[in-house]
Amino acid sequence: MVVSSTNPHNKEIAIRRRISSIFNKREDDFSSLREYNDYLEEVEDMTFNLIDGIDVSAIEEKIAKYQEENAEQIMINRARKAEELAAALAASKGQPALTDNDGATNPNSQAGFGAVPQGQYAPTFGGQPRPTGMAPQPLPLGGGDMLGFAGDDKESKRLREEREARAGGWSTEISRKRAHEEAFGSLWVC
Template sequence: MVVASGTNSYAKEMAIRKRIANIFNKREDDFPSLKEYNDYLEEVEDMTFNLIEGIDVPALEAKIAKYQEENAEQIINARARKAEELAAALAASKGQPAHADTTIDGAPSQNSLAGSGQSQYAPAIAGATLGQPRPTGMAPQPIPVGGGPDMQGYAADDKEMMKLRAERAGRAGGWSAELSRRRAIEEAFASVWI
């Protein structure tokens, strides 16, 4: 059956991607430059692809184990940060007010969650998943209020930084100012009647 093997390979790919994302969980702000971050993402994707396709698996597993050992503290901190963000998003979706106890970079501190009656973050055992509760029903989405981190985890920036992000997002989607100008000129000349 082709469907069963396709579903099985999809499940295998998703399991591998989830495992790798749990280990290689650095963000753009963990790197001094965008190029270094993109190189990191490319290396992680190459490893993921090779694991999925079964290419040089023993060497990749050794590399992953070495990375895990060398960066154990960073991995745990990133998992904790993600768990805190999920807990804050869950609290916001339930209409509970956000806590003022935050760290220097604007992310909620672990103390802010300890006093709120929510459970503390406990790191997952390798390969295990956190049983994060999910919001149920048709609760309205929370409206972001300035000062806290946005959906990507960045603190609210000034207008110049927001403009730069919007410009980068457009370029990532294949849009450019030149493309827009060229199209406007073509449409203008196409509408001229002689």
Template structure:
């Protein structure tokens, strides 16, 4: 019962947030200052929270209707701008980066349309090398060595070392714990 009710609450919150974001869709560049934009975001979040929690719903719904009437053109323009950006992103993901405008979201595309993270200077990161095998912690892999024949202690030590454990680390921790427990 609890899981079902939390799922319904989550679905309700998602629906409310989606509805509100489609109506209150202004961006930072739509405001004269960052302070005005942050005040707008705070007001929208307060209304969203109150709708989710069922606080003063009638007054908030009236405020939403009034806002929609007063800002209908701006809402439509913002939705169109969002649709254009989505279309450009879709073109870029389909392998047509020349037709799409560059995104300032830190994501670039290679000539084949594959994802490559963008570097701060605007270039693309180097691709990961392929065909290389990881080197085991104990040194280069010796094909004649059978890992299956190791005793249990060696297997545990190898796993611990792979996780970053060292004998020196163990000694240091034991000393810190011993001295931290001394009461003066």
């Protein structure tokens, strides 16, 4: 597959995504760190040559041969990555990871294949989670409404805003000093 794009950055991203979905072995798939590093170096060399258009036909043949010989391992690694993404997503939402023993939905079980709770993300083989259903929208930091917390009076709102500004590194002294420097810097002495 030859990627033609006017933007070289988009071309590189497309090539790297494609190569990483095919050459998806991990360190634990190798008997030594040296073998793994050699594998990574070979993959990066092919990626670099594809991006720069160097010997593309030979590299495409090599990729097709690797894909044919390692199709099962590629699919196993994609499934493992999808399971890890699902587990990480469940952990980020405070839910326990599901296993074969749970009797619940497991990405490897035939009964639960494709079944995802409403509002959750279903991992795809492409590596990016796909939304399923209507997930609740995240609340803004600090909670409450956009104009402030319910029941806040003006003084507590002012104090909270000052603390937030100081936490971000802003202070009235810095603003005042900058305003003076800008004002005096714009004066011309003739």
